[in-house]
Every structure is written in C-alpha cells, then in structure tokens.
Amino acid sequence: MVKTKEENTENKILEAAKRIFQQKGLFGARMQEIADEAGINKALLHYYFRSKDLLFEAVFTQAIGMMAPKIDNLLNSDMPLEYKIKHISEQYITFLNKHPYLPNFVFHELNRNPKFLEKMALQEKLPGLDGLKRQLDQLIVEGKIIPISAEQLFINILSLNIFPFIGKPLLKVVTKSSEEDFEALIEERKVFIADFIMNAITVKS
Amino acid sequence: MVKTKEENTENKILEAAKRIFQQKGLFGARMQEIADEAGINKALLHYYFRSKDLLFEAVFTQAIGMMAPKIDNLLNSDMPLEYKIKHISEQYITFLNKHPYLPNFVFHELNRNPKFLEKMALQEKLPGLDGLKRQLDQLIVEGKIIPISAEQLFINILSLNIFPFIGKPLLKVVTKSSEEDFEALIEERKVFIADFIMNAITVKS
DNA sequence: ACATTTGTTAACCAAATGGTTAAACTTTAT
DNA sequence: ATAAAGTTTAACCATTTGGTTAACAAATGT
Incomplete structure (x- = not known):
C-alpha cells in the first residue's frame, strides 16, 4: 500500500515538528513532545532526522x-x-x-x-x-x-x-x-x- | 564594608541574568551559565531568587x-x-x-x-x-x-x-x-x- | 517461499540541568 | 568577646532529556 504524501511518517514528523518548534523554539521544544504530536515513537524522529538539530534545521x-x-x-x-x-x-x-x-x-x-x-x-x-x-x-x-x-x-x-x-x-x-x-x-x-x-x-x- | 549597589550580589546576578536571558531566552539560558557570568556560585542564584522562573520574571x-x-x-x-x-x-x-x-x-x-x-x-x-x-x-x-x-x-x-x-x-x-x-x-x-x-x-x- | 531491506517499538543510557543541603565564612548586634 | 543572622561554597540529588540499542514487524525483491 502506497502512502500519500500527507500521511507518510517523514511528513507527519515534519508537520508535528513545525507546530512544536514554531510555538516553543529550539530549546523549548521536546523531542518526546514532537513524537507525541506526530503520534509515533520517539526513536523514529532519530531514524528519519538523526538529531534534534537536524530536525530543527529542516523545519527552519x-x-x-x-x-x-x-x-x-x-x-x-x-x-x-x-x-x-x-x-x-x-x-x-x-x-x-x-x-x-x-x-x-x-x-x-x-x-x-x-x-x-x-x-x-x-x-x-x-x-x-x-x-x-x-x-x-x-x-x-x-x-x-x-x-x-x-x-x-x-x-x-x-x-x-x-x-x-x-x-x-x-x-x-x-x-x-x-x-x-x-x-x-x-x-x-x-x-x-x-x-x-x-x-x-x-x-x- | 558597605557594598555599592552596582557590586552587591543580587545586582550582579540580575545583570548577568539579563545578559544571558536576553540573548538565549528562558529555555536557552542555563543557571550555571548565569552564575559563571556573575562570577558566583550557582546556589546563590537560588538563595536570592529561589527558582529559574522567578529570576526570569525579575529580568522580564x-x-x-x-x-x-x-x-x-x-x-x-x-x-x-x-x-x-x-x-x-x-x-x-x-x-x-x-x-x-x-x-x-x-x-x-x-x-x-x-x-x-x-x-x-x-x-x-x-x-x-x-x-x-x-x-x-x-x-x-x-x-x-x-x-x-x-x-x-x-x-x-x-x-x-x-x-x-x-x-x-x-x-x-x-x-x-x-x-x-x-x-x-x-x-x-x-x-x-x-x-x-x-x-x-x-x-x- | 524466503531472504533482505525498511520501518517501528519498548527499554535503556549517559549527560545535563534545576534545585537542595550542610557546612564554612562574614557581618552585625549585644 | 560571642552569639545570631546573613552570605557563600562544594558536593550532592532527582529528574529530564537527547540519543541508542536490540528485537520485532512489514514490505520488497528474487
């Protein structure tokens, strides 16, 4: 089954990260919070974006x-x-x-x-x-x-x-x-x- | 010996906290960093301002x-x-x-x-x-x-x-x-x- | 059918961080 | 002089946090 762009995991992460980072900034945001917002396991954030800094850079x-x-x-x-x-x-x-x-x-x-x-x-x-x-x-x-x-x-x-x-x-x-x-x-x-x-x-x- | 207003500890803390908080924000600032900037022990921050939030509020x-x-x-x-x-x-x-x-x-x-x-x-x-x-x-x-x-x-x-x-x-x-x-x-x-x-x-x- | 790659999770870890404590040092009051 | 109060420090603590690991599940290729 092919996932649409909107619901694939990488995109869900990016959208969640956007919402959290934009409201709380780099230091105010928590990786766990972003994972929860995206509805996935925290380890997946690192699987797709390696580190908080890189995820942030993508959003920014x-x-x-x-x-x-x-x-x-x-x-x-x-x-x-x-x-x-x-x-x-x-x-x-x-x-x-x-x-x-x-x-x-x-x-x-x-x-x-x-x-x-x-x-x-x-x-x-x-x-x-x-x-x-x-x-x-x-x-x-x-x-x-x-x-x-x-x-x-x-x-x-x-x-x-x-x-x-x-x-x-x-x-x-x-x-x-x-x-x-x-x-x-x-x-x-x-x-x-x-x-x-x-x-x-x-x-x- | 009476300390002048500029060099009493409470004021040194406030000035240091201002510099750090204004550059890095509440979440980006570290209590240790503020203590170092003020040239004092970290425990003194809590002695004078009780918590990071209260110190921040004073600065803000x-x-x-x-x-x-x-x-x-x-x-x-x-x-x-x-x-x-x-x-x-x-x-x-x-x-x-x-x-x-x-x-x-x-x-x-x-x-x-x-x-x-x-x-x-x-x-x-x-x-x-x-x-x-x-x-x-x-x-x-x-x-x-x-x-x-x-x-x-x-x-x-x-x-x-x-x-x-x-x-x-x-x-x-x-x-x-x-x-x-x-x-x-x-x-x-x-x-x-x-x-x-x-x-x-x-x-x- | 089955091996390999890709995606996902729970449990775990080391470092960092805000905060506390108890003892020591200074100043002030008597 | 000395007790009391105020100030300062080093060491410590519990929790949070970013990040890792190893095992498991789902696709994918052959």
Whole structure:
C-alpha cells in the first residue's frame, strides 16, 4: 500500500515538528513532545532526522523558504512600484494569517544564530535590492516620488507588514482589542499599509 | 564594608541574568551559565531568587518596564503630534541601540506566554490610546491630517521603530550592509521615520 | 517461499540541568 | 568577646532529556 504524501511518517514528523518548534523554539521544544504530536515513537524522529538539530534545521529552512519568495516578488519583478506595494501587503498578510507563528519563530532563531542566513545568502536564495533601487531612481528623476533609498523603503515595507504579527500580544492589550477586533485591524492593513506608504513617498502636484 | 549597589550580589546576578536571558531566552539560558557570568556560585542564584522562573520574571519585568515609559510618552503627553512623532524615534532608537537584544527578547517571550502582559495590564502600567485618539480627531477635523485611526498609526510607529532591531540579521543580508553600514541606516532612521510618517498623514494644501 | 531491506517499538543510557543541603565564612548586634 | 543572622561554597540529588540499542514487524525483491 502506497502512502500519500500527507500521511507518510517523514511528513507527519515534519508537520508535528513545525507546530512544536514554531510555538516553543529550539530549546523549548521536546523531542518526546514532537513524537507525541506526530503520534509515533520517539526513536523514529532519530531514524528519519538523526538529531534534534537536524530536525530543527529542516523545519527552519522550510520556514525561511516560505517567507523569502514573497519578498523576492517585491524586489525583482517588472510591475509598477505602486502595484507591487499594493499587492505585497495583501499577499503577505494573507499568508501570515495562515502562519501566525512564523515571524516570531524565524526572527527569534535568526537572532540566536545568524549563521543560518549566511548559508542561504551564499546559495543566493535571498533577493537583493538592485532591481528596486533602479526602479526608485527612475521614479525619482521623473519627479513622481520623493528621494528615498531602497534600503529604507524596504525596511519600512517589511516592518509594517511583519511587526504586527510579532507584536500582537502587546498591540492587542494597548489597543484594547479582542481577538476579532485585532483580526479586523490586521485585515484593514492589507490596503491601509500601501496607501500609507504611497502617501509618504508620492510627490503631490 | 558597605557594598555599592552596582557590586552587591543580587545586582550582579540580575545583570548577568539579563545578559544571558536576553540573548538565549528562558529555555536557552542555563543557571550555571548565569552564575559563571556573575562570577558566583550557582546556589546563590537560588538563595536570592529561589527558582529559574522567578529570576526570569525579575529580568522580564524590568525589561518591559524599560520599554513601556517611552510609549507612554508618545500616547499621553500634551505636546503637538508632530513633535511627539519626531522625538519618539530619536528616543526609541537611541535607547534600543543601547539594548539591541531587548525587542527580540520581550516579544519572543510575550508570544510564548502572554499571561505576563495581562498581569501588567491589570496593574494599569500600560498606556491606552485615548489621548492620542483625541489629538488625532482634533487634527482631522481641522483638516491638518488625513483621517487615520489611532490604532493603525500607533501600530505603524511601533513597527517602524522596533522591527529593524528584530529583523536585523535578515535586513543586514538583504541590504548587503556591514555592521557599520547597518548602524548608519538605523541612525538615519531617527529622523527618516518621522518624516516618512508625517508625509503619509499630512494634508498638503 | 524466503531472504533482505525498511520501518517501528519498548527499554535503556549517559549527560545535563534545576534545585537542595550542610557546612564554612562574614557581618552585625549585644 | 560571642552569639545570631546573613552570605557563600562544594558536593550532592532527582529528574529530564537527547540519543541508542536490540528485537520485532512489514514490505520488497528474487
């Protein structure tokens, strides 16, 4: 009997490991807990992934792999700037709503061990700013947008999209939002962020 | 012989615990490591703070206590909006430059255990948005700024100020910045963020 | 049919870890 | 001077944890 991809053991482990690692981090997660979550014997974790570190690396690499392409889309496509800015929030927020633990997980572990990135950077899996930079320069000389560095604009776009998911516990309390209120706030940001940014950089006639 | 506050044992422990916990988190930190960092015997940690959890709580409470007042300043002072926005970045970035691990630490642990916040919220240590909300409404009816909710503006201000410190490892790679380059980028943001926000919300004549 | 490889489990192990204890040393009070 | 209280340490302990082993079961190939 052939097992479907969803129910084969290796995949069950990976999915379980994702859930546990993303919520508790490398050190907070227990191998036994992951085995229980996957509904299998603990020894199987080692049979398939050899060690906790390697299992973690598999989960982490996959997590980064999910976040990177959407950034690449912003930086290296030929669409008009306004279109790209308007669509990245829509995309990113929809995506992060489905994976709310991801930003915390990725950035926490990245800070703990920036080595992960160096590896990926060398594999050139990570996009650069050159494309966006050219696009901005063009718009600036045309007088369409104010002078702004690609670096700072990029940092702003990422900040506005990602931080609300990382800061959610604090933001919920300060804005006195219920879970539904906060979800509505986030939903609103799909268009609000782009308007905010375009307002900030557009030169008014 | 009277010991100064800086060199008494309890304080040495707290300072050491801060350094270790902020870099490695609750589960990543080892009591022995904290003892070594403080230059004392491990049993002393328990003598002064009873358990790892309580020591952690002391460090964490202090960390939140450092970040909250500056937010309060933004939300509940009578200064003009533009002045407040221009000064919070200056203040916050200067502060975070001195405590670069703080945002990661605080938000990671807050996501792991939001209970901490509930406790502080009940103590009314956390500022609310009412003051800012009134100030915005006033400016909106005067036609000075575009209609914008206090919640969204607040989220944006915090995002733009705090995220760069959380996302630093990724941002450094994508922007291809050396440590000095990145520090310069951050420094630039002390004024850049305020300009960006004021541009975004000001109504041009 | 049967041997070989692959997958799975229960039991086990050594190291690490948070925490305790009892004794020694210091400071303070009388 | 000396007792009491506070501080510090080395040695110890129970538990948890990542990882291993050896035996068993299920597929797979011939």
